[in-house]
Amino acid sequence: MTRKQWMRNTGIFLLFGGPSVIAFMAVVVIPFVVGLYLTFTNWDVNTGDSSLVGLANYKQVWLDTVFWQQLWFTLRYVFCTVVLANVAAFFIALALTGGRRGEQWLRTGFFTPNLIGGIVLGYLWQTLFSQVLPYLGEKYGWSLFATSWLTDTDKAFWALVIVTAWQLIGYLMIIYIAGFAGVPGDILEAANMDGASRMAIIRKIMLPLTVPAIVICIFVSLSRSFLTYDINLALTKGGPFNSTELATYHIVQKAFLSNEYGVGQAEAVVLFAVVAIVALTQSYLLKRLEVES
Amino acid sequence: MLKKVAPWLALLLILSLLAACSQGKGKSGASSDANGEVKLTFFNTSAEVNSVFEKLFETYHEQNPKVTIELIPTPIGGAQLEKFQSLLASNNPPTISNLDPGTILQYKDKFLDLDSEKSKYEGLTKAGAVENALLDGKFLGIPWTAQGYGLLYNKRAVEEAIGGTFDPASIKTRDDLEALFQKIQAAGKAPVMLHGADWSLGAHYLGLTYSLQSKDVDTNLKFVKGLEDGTQSLANNAAFNGLMDTFDVLKKYNARSKDPLTADYNKDSSDFAKGNAAFYFMGDWTWAVIGSLQGRDQDFGVIPVPISNNPADYGNTQIAYSEPKLLAIDNSGSSPAQQEAAKKFIEWLVTSDQGQKAIVSDMGLALPYKDVKVKSTNVISNAVNEYVDQEKTINIGVINYLPQDYWAKTGASMQKYLANVIDRQGLIDEVQAYWKSQAGK
Known part of the structure; x- marks a missing residue:
């Protein structure tokens, strides 16, 4: 390769990739590295002191039992959300790829929650859970809705799961629909001719051929539910009595309410590690299930 | 032709991006210049009354053309302290800050000691108002509302x-x-x-x-x-x-x-x-x-x-x-001219007709000052004031230190x-x- 060619290649790369590389550096890589550095200091706005303290912050994280409880809570929440959102999205997508009348409208309808911000969504469901449902519960004697779901530790957990899943379903549904569209028509036709049942077609043909879509969907729902903050803030505010604080919520409280920036940032790094390990493991495992049609 | 230009174009794009990123650094939002014009910034944590303050700043500017005050608003109930901390951390502190006493105490070294103003305000305010506003024995924030x-x-x-x-x-x-x-x-x-x-x-x-x-x-x-x-x-x-x-x-x-x-x-x-x-x-x-x-x-x-x-x-x-909010003046990056202008503005805010009307009737807050000409429509704060006038109050100042x-x-x-x-x-x-x-x- 001549020098001139090299120059040209670099130039073309910079032209197309440069802006996004710089944006990525500015908003992801640099803050991440600075954030990592912060976890080794005792930085404080007030004193301006930022001397290195080694692993002291991580030791604090280790001793912060509440954080580990919230992390375990977050893991349970993520598991339930991912399962619920994906199962629901898969079957909704399946129901909406049959070529029936009015499908586009239904697709739009299911996708809409995704376009509403988490804060608005949270307040919307808060009214539903704490006003509308108890009202109906009282009127028709449904004991399940007699009191607000948000004031009971277990029901508040499910309220969080349901609202997050509701928001995610529309987005995942679009990916599944795209995945189903990629299943070749001739295979389905052949299966039909051979007399395969609807269930058998789903299990033996649709599922294996949409593994790439499933991998993407699980990855997206995993990372998005791990990093949920807005819905948590607007729906339950961590309550009742801090029982529904997700890890992200706990971190923000730690840093900005309790003024322990170093510890909060170190907890954020721990959360990052957990998310990375879970997300990479699942995509590695599921990728092996991919087949060629 | 395009191929030759492309790398340079890319470089230009990158540089302009970098320039855009670094804009605003180095020049402070608040400043004063030679012909006596002063620009102040006002950090407000009483977010629900942002617009009332903005109108007040305009009125004050009309009366004192040399002083311009710019509002730094915060959202209701969210990210207020985060924003204040980032202003401090970037060495761009607001000249006047309307903050909770606890926050002022936490950053007490950043604020101006208003000891020279203390006796004046003791004369202006209701009994105990200045004393309750003292933080670590210092007069760092001027009371302007009471609850x-x-x-x-x-x-x-x-x-x-x-x-x-x-x-x-x-x-x-x-x-x-x-x-x-x-x-x-x-x-x-x-x-x-x-x-x-x-x-x-x-x-x-x-x-x-x-x-x-x-x-x-x-x-x-x-x-x-x-x-x-x-x-x-x-x-x-x-x-x-x-x-x-x-x-x-x-x-x-x-x-x-x-x-x-x-x-x-x-x-x-x-x-x-x-x-x-x-x-x-x-x-x-x-x-x-x-x-x-x-x-x-x-x-x-x-x-x-x-x-x-x-x-x-x-x-x-x-x-x-208690006095839930105090007005503090910055002492970590503001010029003496700005500090003087800030003191004058605060005094105007709590003593002038326009200021009192804005606080009492537009914001609906109680003003812990003796000579308030505007009557509040807030029935509950009027009831509270009866206790205050009889000095039947609990001093909850300890919460500022928690x-x-x-x-x-x-x-x-x-x-x-x-x-x-x-x-x-x-x-x-x-x-x-x-x-x-x-x-x-």
Whole structure:
């Protein structure tokens, strides 16, 4: 390769990739590295002191039992959300790829929650859970809705799961629909001719051929539910009595309410590690299930 | 042709991007120049009145063309401290800051000591207003608003239930209160509304424990330090047990006893205003919700939270009163000219007709100054002011010295107690564990 060619290649790369590389550096890589550095200091706005303290912050994280409880809570929440959102999205997508009348409208309808911000969504469901449902519960004697779901530790957990899943379903549904569209028509036709049942077609043909879509969907729902903050803030505010604080919520409280920036940032790094390990493991495992049609 | 130009074009794009990123650095938002023109910035944490302040700044600029004030707004209830911290961290501090006293105390080295102004403001304000605003004995923030809280009552609802006129002074003890609640309940009305949010339970209710130890802030602070190092305990503390015994009464007669943690602030306030509950543990700030409500009652008042059966005990005839926001002037990056202009503006704000009208009628807040020509429409804060004028107030200044997260953490324990998840001993254990975790911080 001549020098001139090299120059040209670099130039073309910079032209197309440069802006996004710089944006990525500015908003992801640099803050991440600075954030990592912060976890080794005792930085404080007030004193301006930022001397290195080694692993002291991580030791604090280790001793912060509440954080580990919230992390375990977050893991349970993520598991339930991912399962619920994906199962629901898969079957909704399946129901909406049959070529029936009015499908586009239904697709739009299911996708809409995704376009509403988490804060608005949270307040919307808060009214539903704490006003509308108890009202109906009282009127028709449904004991399940007699009191607000948000004031009971277990029901508040499910309220969080349901609202997050509701928001995610529309987005995942679009990916599944795209995945189903990629299943070749001739295979389905052949299966039909051979007399395969609807269930058998789903299990033996649709599922294996949409593994790439499933991998993407699980990855997206995993990372998005791990990093949920807005819905948590607007729906339950961590309550009742801090029982529904997700890890992200706990971190923000730690840093900005309790003024322990170093510890909060170190907890954020721990959360990052957990998310990375879970997300990479699942995509590695599921990728092996991919087949060629 | 394009191929030759492309790399340079890319470089140009990158450079312009970098330039865009670094814009604003190096030049401070607030400055003053040679011909006497001063530019000030005003950081406001009373987010609900941002627009009133903006109008005031315009009025002030018309009267003093050389002074321009720019508002740095914050969102209601979110990311206010984060924003203030980032302004400090980037060496771009606001000239005037409207902050909670606790925040000013936390960053006390960054603010101007207003000792030279102290005697002037002592003359202007109501008795005790300046003294209550002192932080570590220093006058760092000028008071401009005051709030009081206690058991608010809906006059019509109470009087209908008891079938006669209600004299608030007749409630001097816990037993008086319980007898009244029984009457109201017998008349088929909910006696009291207890708002189940952590800030109400943790800061306003349980927070009284620390303020009721004595009339002196330093003694109260020593009590909190005693909780931290374990030399004090709540179990045998008279103020704490008295408060919690009264809390049990409130809990028993709570209008929301079926689902006490729902804590819908607007609904609780409007239900009280419409007479669905006779009493409400809240403060005069709730007028922001009640004032503009359709079909509400007209007459409201406030009584203290009785904490014992001895009418003479401190707290049984006094209501909690504080200055929730102070105006502080920056001393970490502002010029003397800016500081002087800031002092003049604050004085104008609290003494001029326009300033007082904006605070009292537009914002609906109580102004703790002697010579206020505007009459407030806030019925509850007028009721609070009657206690202030008789000097029947509890000085809750100790909360300014408490850690920023105390209300959220101990409020959660209070919520558990309210929902019967833990008993009195469990509450004591959790609250004491919180204070012990604060030792040495």
